[in-house]
Amino acid sequence: MSDKFRVAKNSPCVQGHFPDGAIVPGAYLLAQVHASFSDRFAGHELAELKKVKFIAPVLPGEAVTLSWDDSKWPAVKVVLQVADQVRLQASGRAV
Template sequence: MPAGDPVFEGHFPDQPIVPGAWLLDHVVEAASDAGLDGPWRLASVKFLSPVGPGEAVILSLRPASAGGLAFTLHCGEREVARGSIAALED
């Protein structure tokens, strides 16, 4: 997310961080690209460290139990979030 993005005006003005929802949108998009059929549920999510404007985020996916996917998000060596996503059951 570029440093000049308007979202940072309110999230948060004195110490801007990338919204967690924006990060999770990319997890869902990657899960779809990996073939996991939606709709999805986030089985677990932990935000470990804030992501600042302009920081590059690397997303890793790996198979998890019950056909879901586990994910980790890194900025360089720093793990910023982790969790798992699965298809929503009827």
């Protein structure tokens, strides 16, 4: 299962984060993870998200693919990629 999103270069969340080299804030990416989880697994909550690894920054304007692995439910894994490059990976537990 995967979702896609893109953060506009003029989005308020990237303004000033960081001047002369804007990146999408990690808090915004984690909010996208939680929103995607809620959409994909309605009726369940993401009880914890651990082993979050920010591998490379997401830049404004990049198309991000968010993929879930729920093959070991209630354990879940999530990966955010830009093209074929992993930018964030994490594991969690649903309730």
